[in-house]
Amino acid sequence: MSTTSTKSFRFAGIQLHVTSDKEVNLRHAVEKVKEASKNGARVVCLPEIFNSPYQSSLFPQYAEDVSDPSSPSPKALSDVAKEEKIYLIGGSIPEREAINGEDKIYNTCLIYGPDGKLLAKHRKVHLFDIDVPGKITFRESDTLTGGNDVTVFPTEWCDIGVGICYDIRFPELAQVATSKGSKMLVYPGAFNMTTGPAHWELLLRSRAVDNQLFVAGVAPARNLESSYHSWGHTSVIEPWGSVLSTTEEGPSIVYADIDLDRVDDFRSSIPTLRQKRRDLYELVEK
Ligand SMILES: NC(=O)CCC(=O)C(=O)O
Numbered sequence: 001m002s003t004t005s006t007k008s009f010r011f012a013g014i015q016l017h018v019t020s021d022k023e024v025n026l027r028h029a030v031e032k033v034k035e036a037s038k039n040g041a042r043v044v045c046l047p048e049i050f051n052s053p054y055q056s057s058l059f060p061q062y063a064e065d066v067s068d069p070s071s072p073s074p075k076a077l078s079d080v081a082k083e084e085k086i087y088l089i090g091g092s093i094p095e096r097e098a099i100n101g102e103d104k105i106y107n108t109c110l111i112y113g114p115d116g117k118l119l120a121k122h123r124k125v126h127l128f129d130i131d132v133p134g135k136i137t138f139r140e141s142d143t144l145t146g147g148n149d150v151t152v153f154p155t156e157w158c159d160i161g162v163g164i165c166y167d168i169r170f171p172e173l174a175q176v177a178t179s180k181g182s183k184m185l186v187y188p189g190a191f192n193m194t195t196g197p198a199h200w201e202l203l204l205r206s207r208a209v210d211n212q213l214f215v216a217g218v219a220p221a222r223n224l225e226s227s228y229h230s231w232g233h234t235s236v237i238e239p240w241g242s243v244l245s246t247t248e249e250g251p252s253i254v255y256a257d258i259d260l261d262r263v264d265d266f267r268s269s270i271p272t273l274r275q276k277r278r279d280l281y282e283l284v285e286k
Pocket residue numbers: 048128164165166167169189190191192195196199
């Protein structure tokens with residue numbers, strides 16, 4: 001199925017059923033990426049922490065050294081990107097790096113090009129540390145370290161910015177990725193049953209309208225056997241802020257045809273990106 005032109009491509013967000021068995025998760029992810037590719041997707045995204053349960057205490061146990069291309073998760077992602085000749089935004093996995101003899105663990109998204117080479121790597125910048133009394137307490141910082149970079153990678157259609165889940169609550173990160181030329185922002189994410197209904201779609205739509213671009217949020221399916229219940233609702237939003245494609249909580253693949261003319265049209269008819277009052281305020285990337 002041909003679904004690409006110079007101005008458009010098909011995106012797929014895989015709402016994966018994630019278990020405690022890494023091998024099963026990887027096999028299942030590869031099968032679903034192949035299915036999305038067969039259905040015409042040229043840019044495919046997996047969810048946040050797709051090879052492990054989303055649980056801080058478990059991240060060290062599932063973490064991998066991603067500088068070693070034979071590590072199971074990087075190898076599976078690179079091989080399937082190359083076989084299917086697609087851009088693969090590899091959700092995220094716990095990444096281990098030894099710095100001065102001390103292990104640091106990051107929540108890391110690996111992005112591969114159609115030749116299977118690593119194009120970019122985003123380490124979640126804002127760690128998910130929240131405490132909503134009686135509802136949810138989560139502390140990624142118990143085991144994780146935050147990243148320090150804004151991530152934008154090139155494709156033949158447009159540049160795409162990447163953040164991970166809680167990163168979406170920080171509009172500055174999205175703005176910097178937009179100022180670097182992104183026409184789409186993709187967030188592998190795993191909102192929960194408290195904040196998901198209230199904020200997931202609102203934040204995806206807000207980032208789309210603020211920055212006048214496409215936004216995708218890609219979540220794991222809800223697994224009631226795990227300690228963290230994902231809200232699901234993988235969605236793609238178009239620049240005007242409408243939901244282009246979405247789903248509920250079960251395993252599924254969400255497809256969207258990304259027509260980049262819609263970014264250019266919106267930016268020229270409501271030119272807020274050009275109307276910023278840089279004499280009054282300015283966003284500076286450090
Ligand atoms: N995995 C995450 O970062 C969850 C973020 C979240 O649920 C939120 O409300 O923010």
